[in-house]
Amino acid sequence: MxxxxxxxxxxxxxxxxxxxxxxxxxxxxxxxxxxxPLEARVEQYDLGEQTVTLTARDGREIVVAVADLSAQDKRLxxxxxERQLFQKPKAKQEARPEAKPADRPAPLDQxxxxxxxxxxxxxxxxxxxxxxxxxQALGNETVQDDRPIVWFRVxxxxxxxx
Amino acid sequence: xxxxxxxxxxxxxxxxxxxxxFTTSTEGDPTAGQSIRHRPQDPAGQCIRGNGQQNVQTLxxxxxxxxxxxxxxxxxxxxLLTELQFAQKLFxxxxxxxxxxxxxxxxxxxxxxxxxxxxTAEQIDAQGNLLGxxxxxxxxxxxxxxxxxxxxxATPAGQDAGKxxxxxxxxxxxxxxxxxxxxxxxxxxxxxxKFEKDPTPLVGNGKSFFMSSSxxxxx
Numbered sequence: 001m002x003x004x005x006x007x008x009x010x011x012x013x014x015x016x017x018x019x020x021x022x023x024x025x026x027x028x029x030x031x032x033x034x035x036x037p038l039e040a041r042v043e044q045y046d047l048g049e050q051t052v053t054l055t056a057r058d059g060r061e062i063v064v065a066v067a068d069l070s071a072q073d074k075r076l077x078x079x080x081x082e083r084q085l086f087q088k089p090k091a092k093q094e095a096r097p098e099a100k101p102a103d104r105p106a107p108l109d110q111x112x113x114x115x116x117x118x119x120x121x122x123x124x125x126x127x128x129x130x131x132x133x134x135x136q137a138l139g140n141e142t143v144q145d146d147r148p149i150v151w152f153r154v155x156x157x158x159x160x161x162x
Numbered sequence: 163x164x165x166x167x168x169x170x171x172x173x174x175x176x177x178x179x180x181x182x183x184f185t186t187s188t189e190g191d192p193t194a195g196q197s198i199r200h201r202p203q204d205p206a207g208q209c210i211r212g213n214g215q216q217n218v219q220t221l222x223x224x225x226x227x228x229x230x231x232x233x234x235x236x237x238x239x240x241x242l243l244t245e246l247q248f249a250q251k252l253f254x255x256x257x258x259x260x261x262x263x264x265x266x267x268x269x270x271x272x273x274x275x276x277x278x279x280x281x282t283a284e285q286i287d288a289q290g291n292l293l294g295x296x297x298x299x300x301x302x303x304x305x306x307x308x309x310x311x312x313x314x315x316a317t318p319a320g321q322d323a324g325k326x327x328x329x330x331x332x333x334x335x336x337x338x339x340x341x342x343x344x345x346x347x348x349x350x351x352x353x354x355x356k357f358e359k360d361p362t363p364l365v366g367n368g369k370s371f372f373m374s375s376s377x378x379x380x381x
Contacts, residue, residue, distance in 0.1 A: 050226075066226075124168075124178045126185050130227060130354060133184035137225035148230075148253040149223040150181040150246070151354065153361075155188050155216075 027057065028080050030073045033064060042080045045131070052077055071143065078138040170239040176246045182225075188217075191361070211241050212338030216365050221354070222249040228351035230256065230268050232342045232364055248275065268350035272343040281340060286347070 030038045033054065040054035040062065050066040066074065127133040130151075139145020167173055177183055215235035220242070222231035231249045233241075252271050259267050276286050345364045357364070 124174055124183055126183050128185060130184060130186075133182050134223075134225050134227050137182040137223075143257050146225050146257060147180065147182050148249055149184050149225065149227075150177065150249070151219075151221040151223055152183070152185045153188050153219045153221065154185065155218065 026080060026083070028076050030054075030076060032070055032073065033062060038062070042077050045077070045081055075138065075140070078135055079140070082135045082138075167237055167239045167242045170243075173239055173242055173246070176243065176250075180246070180250055184223075186358075211236060211238060211335045215338055215341075219361070219364060220245065221357070222253070223354050224253065224256065224351070227354040229349075229354055229357055230346065230351060231272075232345055233339075234342050234364060235338055265350040269347050272346045276340065276343050279336075279339065281336075285340060286344065288344075 027039050027041050030040060033040070038054070038056055040056045042052060043055050043061070044053040045051075046053070052064050052066060052069070054062045054064065056062060069077065127136065133149050133151075137147050137149050139147070168177075212235035218235060220233045220237060221229050222245075223229055230252060231245070233245045237245060252268070255267060255271070256264055273286060277283075342364070349363060352363075
């Protein structure tokens with residue numbers, strides 16, 4: 001029998017490790033890092049420290065505070081992280097036709113208002129990782145596409161015993 | 163809440179369309195309450211808003227992981243929809259606000275909402291976790307007489323004798339609402355990571371036990 005505390009400890013570890021490590025060898029063209037354009041790979045996003053670690057083409061490692069990033073660069077970095085984070089879940093979703101991907105083109109609601117890109121009209125999708133949720137909440141292009149996160153802290157499992 | 167509120171089509175539509183949903187279990191957290199376990203298919207028990215405040219908290223975050231609204235305990239479908247709408251409106255305003263003014267906007271919005279509900283400045287500005295500190299919740303009822311409804315015959319003038327002067331359940335709910343909003347006023351845009359390390363400013367230090375009338379399997 002798998003001890004429950006072990007499962008909880010794993011979850012807690014994942015939560016407490018407040019950073020995302022990138023694995024894909026993907027360089028993005030950032031507009032203004034420390035005053036100049038930079039082509040770099042996103043290595044790590046530290047949610048607690050609110051910093052991003054980048055590696056430039058020449059191998060330099062640069063740590064930038066999220067607050068110092070332009071809105072455009074934030075989005076580029078967020079999208080890069082999202083691509084890395086959701087690589088596997090997306091493949092799973094494609095294999096299951098009943099689970100609709102959340103990144104379809106922005107649909108119109110009943111009043112004809114354009115919904116934020118990434119808005120989901122299917123069943124409620126529950127994330128159990130804050131980093132995934134924050135990345136998903138960032139819109140694609142503009143701040144207007146951003147969505148708020150609703151976080152349910154519950155005693156137990158929302159899908160099981162609680 | 164799962165059985166009643168999350169199953170409502172309007173709630174589901176709002177959650178899936180307007181929000182990114184995130185859930186964690188507080189099992190093992192020293193601040194979590196206790197509960198008889200319920201399966202998803204167990205019938206729903208009767209709850210009032212705010213029940214089980216240590217067992218469930220609904221928090222609203224910006225994409226940067228900052229808490230801008232909180233509602234503790236049970237929320238009926240109507241209450242949950244109201245909170246979702248409030249959060250959506252506040253988030254829309256936050257997007258239009260300069261970074262330096264965002265915390266003030268959160269404080270102001272929560273204060274205005276409390277005032278609209280009928281709380282006084284004295285109640286809003288009171289220090290500490292109101293429920294945890296054992297504040298007389300009857301004082302939270304607008305225009306209520308602080309004489310306890312639990313004292314037979316102690317009814318304020320103008321009320322029928324024999325009827326409770328104060329509904330203790332309504333007082334509890336109002337107390338919880340005040341605690342939730344005060345948390346956001348006192349700690350606007352608190353980091354979710356920081357909150358997870360120490361949620362006591364919202365949930366308190368006490369230990370509560372929650373059991374709805376549906377019972378459970380005790381497992």
